[in-house]
Amino acid sequence: MSKNRPYQICTKTIMDTSDPNIVFDEKGISDYYHNFHENILPNWHTDEKGFTELMQVADKIKKEGIGKDFDCIIGLSGGLDSSYVAYVAKEILGLRPLLFHVDAGWNTDKIDVVSDILKIPCPDASFDIILCSEVLEHVPEPTHAILEFSRLLKPNGLLILTAPFASFLHMAPYHFSTGFTRYWYEHHLAIRGFSITVLEPNGSWSSVLMQELQRLSGLARANKSLYWPFIFLYTYLGCTYLRLHKYLAQPDFACFGFHCVAVKL
Secondary structure, three states: OOOOOOOOEOOOOOOEOOOOOOOEOOOOOEHHHHHHHHHHHHHOOOOHHHHHHHHHHHHHHHHHOOOOOOOEEEEOOOOHHHHHHHHHHHHHOOOOEEEEOOOOOOOHHHOOOOOOOOOOOOOOOOEEEEEEEOOHHHOOOHHHHHHHHHHHEEEEEEEEEEEEOOOOOOOOOOOOOOOOOHHHHHHHHHOOOEEEEEEEEEOOHHHHHHHHHHHHHHHHHHOOOOOHHHHHHHHHHHHHHHHHOHHHOOOOOOOOEEEEEEEEO
16 A cells, blocks of 8 residues: 555445555445446346356356367365365366466465474474364364364463364365264363363354255256256245244254364363
């Protein structure tokens, strides 16, 4: 941000003059807001229309890829967004993507420590906070990782954890467990020297069901099932019912996972 430019934030978004090229109109609304509403939103269809258009594009790509080793190329950072794009491309759109990774500053030679999560080469009581998000399911003995975190944290240090309660196989063959329940955290953290301060579900039983209904519809369409229109109707009615009947939420019965914050005693 230019030192000569007074601070300003968009009256409609959180965009501000930390972007030196941001432009505001006379009402204080940024060009980001106008670009979204004028160019992105009119073409952003998250309903059946958008899905149909996406499948039409996928069909065209597959036809042009006949006789080739791959249909498309996808950049894969290893993060959530690009991993999900790769999943959608292969499992829902039925494409044959070539995945590639580009050094965008996140390669391991830029990281301070690269090691086995069970043998992190740092002294005892080295850290104030440890964040471990969606990793424990890929560790053969996740409780051993909790012990290592306990060793590394200072007294009163914070451990922030997330792990899946309901997830399908991913990153095989390095997916060893799922079903990290509220009781898993309460039991294993307590006996390893932690006191839980926050334990909140991410989603609920109904949101898990809606996700899987939508997955069913997408797979049926991708595989050109003759019954796809009926499955889509079933999905629409099922999701509508789940949204209207809040008693079906029941996050303790099922959810995507739990957000946990614990203090090292």
